[in-house]
Amino acid sequence: MKRFTTAAGIAAMALMAATPAHATSSKRATFGTMPDGRPVGSVTLTNAKGMSATVIAYGAALQSVIVPDRAGQKADVLLGYSDLQHYLDKGQYFGGTVGRFANRIAAGQFTLDGKRYQVPVNDGKNALHGGTQGFDKVLWQIVSVKDGATASVTLRYVSRDGDQGYPGTMTVDATYSLGENDHLTIEYVATTDKPTIANISNHSYWNLSGEGSTNGAMGHRVTIPAETYLPTDAGSIPTGAFQPVAGTVFDFRTPHVINDRVRDASDQQIAFARGYDHNWVIGKTVTRDQHMMAKVEDPASGRGFELWSNQPGLQFYSGNFLDGTTHGKADRVYRMGDAIVMEPQIFPDAPNQKGFPDARLAPGQTYRNVMTYRFTTGAGAN
Structure with missing residues (x-):
């Protein structure tokens, strides 16, 4: 065996040892320009297995996730737009960071430390996803981009005291990271200078057959390890009850195809929401470590993922209000049931x-x- 005997050879060996066999790379670009002239940056993270994730600074949004199927064919599995103008005109929370308070607040009102606050009402009589100009509708700053075994991009937004009616100046960091193990992680971290409320999540719409596929997402198999869920009133505000899933269409403790029960209007909750748009109770408090929230499998393509988080609640939405008025990246119309959303968070109206x-x-x-x-490929067709 030939050995390195020179100083240069020894240095080369050290460099080889320090460099990972595979690395996930990042690529920066400009996605568009805001009406006031500010550029909107984008970062694409790509691993050696062919998976990639693109994040745009508008809304700190996940704009694209490309994943190979069981045959190695790549497809974008995330609903969204190819250009900034469509996000500005009709964002629909596609891939966006939602906050300060994800989900709903009844009548847009809450009391904190004895003081009553009013935030914008934008969902019937209630507040939804932070208000009329929540975190999904503002331009974030890209503050860090890293390559390596796990590549990442971190974005930051400073929400001033009184923004959308919320107290306190809140500083929020959103970090997206992709590893060679096909794990895509989204982490939100926030601090404040005075007491406020916080519930920040991601609102990505998933179709594991591909966002341009003729297959909707209702053929996906879903598992949710929850014993109870939160029934709501007609305005999607929780009643306060913890309803056992056993014996109901909300029981996903074993895998079920969404389409089998999503239109079962004999359950009043399905009739209220036009499908699933409810919070499953995974736990009662935020935990230090992550736990499994859901498993999703697409028998048609073999793609799937397990969703893990440290949050106690999972909002599962079955795309009930996609109404055919939107067309996305593949120039196909998005219809009811063409995607699902799974948002780890604390509970609505908490x-x-x-x-x-x-x-x-x-x-x-x-x-x-x-x-x-945690993305996988090769799920069976049965």
């Missing part, structure tokens, strides 16, 4: 509900929501 996780964030505390999509 600031107004006894027995729900605490949404309060105080100075000196750090809010953290971390979620990981």
Whole structure:
């Protein structure tokens, strides 16, 4: 065997040992320009297995996720747009970071430390996903991009005191990372200078057959390890009850194809939401470590993922209000059931509900929501 005997050879060996066999790379670009002239950056993370994720600074949004199927054919499995103007005109939360308070607040009102606050009402009588100009509708700053065994991009937004009616100046970091193991992680970290409420999540719409596929997402198999879920009123505000899933169309403790029960209007909850748009109770508090929230499999393509997070609640939405008025990256019309959304978070309307996780964030505390999509290929067709 030939050996390195020179100083240069020894240095080369050290460099080889220090360099990983595979690395995930990042590529920066400009996705568009805001009406006021500010550029909107994008970062694409790509691993050696052919998986990639593109993040845009508008809304700190996940704009594309490309994953090979069981035959190695790549497809974008995320609904969204090819250009910035469509996000500005009709964002529909596609891939966006939603907050300060993801999901709904009844009547847009909550009390914090004895003071009543009113935030914008933008979903019937209720507030949804932070208000009329939530985190998904603002331009974030790209503050860090890293390559390596796990590549990442971190974006930051500073929400000033009184923004959308919320108290306190909140600084939020959103970090997207992709590893060679096909794990895509989204981490939200927030701090505040005065007491406020926080519930930040990601609103990606998934179709594992591909966003341009003729297959919708209703053929996906879903598992959710929850014993109870939160029934709602007609306005999608939780009643406060913890309803057992056993014997109902909400029981996903064993795998079920979504389409088998998503239109079962004999259940009043399905009739209210036109399908699934409910919070499953995975736990009662935010945890330090992640736990499995859901498993999704697409028998048609073989693609799947496990979703892990440290959050107690999972909002599962079956794309009930995709109405055919939107067309996406593949120039195909998005219809009801063409995608699903799974948002790890605390519970809807938590600031107004006894027995729900605490949404309060105080100075000196750090809010953290971390979620990981563990992608796989090769799921069976049966």
